[in-house]
Amino acid sequence: MQETTANRVAANATSSFTEHLQRERPDLMPFGQVPFNQLAAAGHTGQPGAPLQVPHGTTIVAMTYAGGVLMAGDRRATMGNVIASRHIEKVFPADQYSVLGIAGTAGIALDITRLFQVELEHYEKIEGTLLSLDGKANRLGAMVRGNLPMAMQGLAVVPLFAGFDRPAGFGRLFSYDVTGGRYEEQEHHAVGSGSMFARGALKKLWRPGLSEQDAVAVAVEALYDAADDDSATGGPDPVRQLWPVVYIVNRTGAFRVPDRDLAAVAGRVIESRAVAQREA
Amino acid sequence: MTQQFYVSPEQLMKDRADFARKGIARGRSVVVISCRDGIALVAENASPSLHKIGEIYDKIAFAAVGKYNEFESLRQAGVRYADVRGYSYDREDVTARGLASVYAQSLGAVFTAEQKPFEVELAVAEVGQSQEADHLYRLTFDGSIADEHGFIVMGGQADKVSEAVAAGWQGELDFAGAIRLALAGLVADKETTTLPVSALEVAVLDRGSESGRGTRRAFRRLEDPDIVALLAEEK
Numbered sequence: 119m120q121e122t123t124a125n126r127v128a129a130n131a132t133s134s135f136t137e138h139l140q141r142e143r144p145d146l147m148p149f150g151q152v153p154f155n156q157l158a159a160a161g162h163t164g165q166p167g168a169p170l171q172v173p174h175g176t177t178i179v180a181m182t183y184a185g186g187v188l189m190a191g192d193r194r195a196t197m198g199n200v201i202a203s204r205h206i207e208k209v210f211p212a213d214q215y216s217v218l219g220i221a222g223t224a225g226i227a228l229d230i231t232r233l234f235q236v237e238l239e240h241y242e243k244i245e246g247t248l249l250s251l252d253g254k255a256n257r258l259g260a261m262v263r264g265n266l267p268m269a270m271q272g273l274a275v276v277p278l279f280a281g282f283d284r285p286a287g288f289g290r291l292f293s294y295d296v297t298g299g300r301y302e303e304q305e306h307h308a309v310g311s312g313s314m315f316a317r318g319a320l321k322k323l324w325r326p327g328l329s330e331q332d333a334v335a336v337a338v339e340a341l342y343d344a345a346d347d348d349s350a351t352g353g354p355d356p357v358r359q360l361w362p363v364v365y366i367v368n369r370t371g372a373f374r375v376p377d378r379d380l381a382a383v384a385g386r387v388i389e390s391r392a393v394a395q396r397e398a
Numbered sequence: 399m400t401q402q403f404y405v406s407p408e409q410l411m412k413d414r415a416d417f418a419r420k421g422i423a424r425g426r427s428v429v430v431i432s433c434r435d436g437i438a439l440v441a442e443n444a445s446p447s448l449h450k451i452g453e454i455y456d457k458i459a460f461a462a463v464g465k466y467n468e469f470e471s472l473r474q475a476g477v478r479y480a481d482v483r484g485y486s487y488d489r490e491d492v493t494a495r496g497l498a499s500v501y502a503q504s505l506g507a508v509f510t511a512e513q514k515p516f517e518v519e520l521a522v523a524e525v526g527q528s529q530e531a532d533h534l535y536r537l538t539f540d541g542s543i544a545d546e547h548g549f550i551v552m553g554g555q556a557d558k559v560s561e562a563v564a565a566g567w568q569g570e571l572d573f574a575g576a577i578r579l580a581l582a583g584l585v586a587d588k589e590t591t592t593l594p595v596s597a598l599e600v601a602v603l604d605r606g607s608e609s610g611r612g613t614r615r616a617f618r619r620l621e622d623p624d625i626v627a628l629l630a631e632e633k
Contacts (some may be wrong), residue, residue, distance in 0.1 A: 135481055146486050214613075236485050239615075243453050243477045 135240035136233060136261065148229030149265040170272055173202035175227060177312035177344045177351040178209065178219035180280045180291050181324055182305060183333035186368035187280040187289030190337035191219045192312070192345060193360050194352030204352060209363045211372045213238040216254055216281030217365045221310030223273040230261050230275055237261075251283045255292045255300055263298025278309045282367045289367060312344030312351035319343035334364055334375055338383045342391075354384035414515050418539035421464060421517030427554035427587075428461045429563060429580040430521045432532045433571040436605035436616065437523045440580035442554075443599040451601045453617035455480040455492045457525050459603050463553025464518030464539075472501065472520065489614070494524030498535035498543055506541025515539050519552045525603035525616050529569055555587035562586035573602055574631045581629075595622045595629075 132138055139146055173195040180189040191208035194201060202224075209219040210231050218234065220227035237257055241249050249257070258279050265275055279292040291303040306324050308316040319340040328336065338354070341362050345353030354361055361380035365372055426442035428450055439461050441450040452460045452473050460476055462469035479500055484492045501520060509515040516539055524533040534546040548567050551560040563583040571579065577600060585591055600620040607616040620628065 135478075135485075138478055139482065139485070143482060143486070146482070232485065236481050240477065240481050243481075244474055246447070246449065246452075 133241045133244045134257075135237045136257070138240075139233075147264075148226055148233055149261075149268050171197055172273070173197050173206075173224040174350070175206060175208045175221050175224045175310065177308065177310040177316055177341060177348065178221055178278045179308040179313075179316045179320060179337050179340045179344075180219065180278050180303075180306065181320065181328070181333060181337065182289050182291065183328040183330060183366075185289075185330060186282045186366065187217075187291060188330075188333045188337055188364065188366045189217050189219050189278065189280050190334075190341060190362045190364040192341050192352045192362055193355070194345075194350065195224050196350040199349075201352075204355065204358065204360060207363045209365055210235070211365060211374075212254065212258075212279070212281070213242070213248070214371050215248070215284060215367060216251065216279065217367055217372050218258065218280070219278045219309070220275060221278075221313075222275040223268075226265060226268060226273055227275045227277070230265065230277070234258055234261060248284075250285075251281045251290060254281060255279055255302075258292075259294055259298040259300040261298075262294050262296065266297055269296040276309050278307060280367060282369060282372075284369070287369070308340070308344075310351070312341075312348035315347045316340045316344040330366060330368075334366070334379070335383050335386070337364055338362055338380065339387050342384075342387050354380075354388065356381075356385070356388070414509065415540060418509075418515045418517050422519050422539065422553055423555075425463045425553045427556060427559045427584055428463050428521070428552050429559065429583050430461055430523050430534060430550040431563070431567065431571070431576040431580055432523075432529060432534060432548055432569075433573065433576040434529065434569065434605075435573045435576075435602070436525045437532060437534075437603040438573055438576040438580060439521075439523065439601045439603075440577055440584070441599040442584050442593065442597060444597050446596075449599060451599055451619075452477075453601075453615070454497065454522070455484065456489060456614045457603065457616050458492070458494050458497060459523045459601065459617050461521040461523070461550075461552070462518055464516070468516045469518040469520065472504070472516075472518065475504070476501065476522075494522045494533045494535060498522045498537060501537050502541045502543040504541075505537060505539060509540045521550045521552060523550075523603060525605050527605070551583065558587040559583040574628045577625070577628060595625050598625060600625050 175195050178191045189209050193204055193206060195203040195206040212218045212234055220231060274296045277294055282289050291307055293301050293303050293307050306320045323336040323339055342353055345351040361377055361384055364375040428441040431438045439451045439459055443450050448466060450462055454460050454476050460473050476497055480492045520537040522535040526532050534550050536544045536546050536550050549563050551563055566579045602618050603616045604618055607613055
């Protein structure tokens with residue numbers, strides 16, 4: 119009797135908000151509520167010919183620099199050939215020392231981001247310490263894995279995760295595939311529809327030991343190149359005064375780069391391209 | 399065959415209440431003070447890791463006296479309640495009043511239905527935009543809930559400590575002043591006039607966390623060097 123009570127208490131003791139939600143309020147989970155076959159029965163068959171029309175977020179770039187890591191995302195969401203949003207933000211602080219960017223189905227991605235933010239804060243409050251960076255990266259992988267049934271219906275979410283590893287003293291990058299596979303990336307990485315072009319730009323622009331200012335300029339220029347060739351990625355918009363969302367993470371925490379700095383950086387990129395008067 | 403003796407409900411409740419009160423009075427006191435800068439939570443606690451004070455949500459903190467395992471399970475339940483509520487509605491929909499009423503119901507249920515009542519007393523504090531918007535709730539072992547003004551003292555020789563804090567409390571205190579006042583209260587039932595910093599657990603709910611530190615999470619635990627620095631400030 120004594121032992122079963124003790125076992126029950128131990129089994130119920132969880133520091134994970136996701137586990138708690140799965141147990142107590144499964145209806146609130148962003149994924150896994152609709153069984154696979156029901157989704158198909160509801161009219162969406164998952165055939166390539168009939169993709170569900172929902173907003174998709176596009177390009178995210180991330181790179182290491184001398185003091186930590188940086189992540190930037192463009193501001194466009196698309197729905198087929200239509201621009202669904204010009205203002206969407208796709209890079210978020212996950213906690214004090216990490217950020218995540220999301221590409222893929224915007225609605226599910228935003229909910230997974232929110233769940234991930236609460237997950238990290240919940241652990242911190244219950245345990246009284248921060249989760250290790252690898253622990254955070256693994257939790258995010260488990261969430262992406264949880265979304266696999268939806269991904270197979272065409273509603274995939276692919277995040278990019280970056281954080282400052284405090285014990286090690288440097289910034290680290292993690293990418294994911296739709297099955298939740300977690301891959302640590304070196305130097306720089308990009309995800310989303312414009313990632314091919316952004317990665318090409320990063321290969322030429324990135325160099326070891328970039329200063330914070332230079333890293334912001336490299337990120338904005340890489341997104342500019344992605345927007346140049348990918349119709350689903352939005353470039354800097356001087357008309358509406360819209361600039362990419364850029365976060366830097368260093369030893370002191372995660373900070374958003376203010377819009378006026380980004381306006382200046384984007385202005386310089388546009389100016390340098392205009393002066394050169396070249397096709398690309 | 400054994401036969402149960404008849405015990406009147408009055409006697410039963412009285413016995414339970416006496417039992418809980420005795421347990422709570424055995425511990426050391428906790429002081430929660432609302433002041434100009436926010437809310438200061440000060441506990442006499444020799445352990446640096448087994449906390450009596452904790453963060454519940456953006457603007458809400460928790461303080462407790464009594465049995466550690468009992469209030470720790472209540473603290474974790476509170477964090478879960480707040481996080482689920484904030485996740486399903488919105489962060490601003492999590493209030494101290496809602497949390498305190500859940501605590502009151504669970505304490506009340508345990509007091510009447512379980513083998514023994516919880517030997518704990520809780521404070522739920524919520525920092526507002528201005529001092530008038532601060533909320534302090536006191537919850538006792540039987541599920542009673544009280545909306546307090548200015549400060550809360552719980553546990554140990556609460557009467558003596560409370561007298562000392564009441565004598566010095568004013569709304570204009572800053573954090574350093576509030577912590578000094580709490581210390582003056584905590585030594586009121588002792589022969590010494592001061593407590594070592596290592597015997598203290600101090601946390602604050604910072605009213606200006608958004609403008610000052612750029613975070614919506616107002617709760618901040620003060621480490622020993624922070625407390626020394628704060629107390630060394632000019633009066």
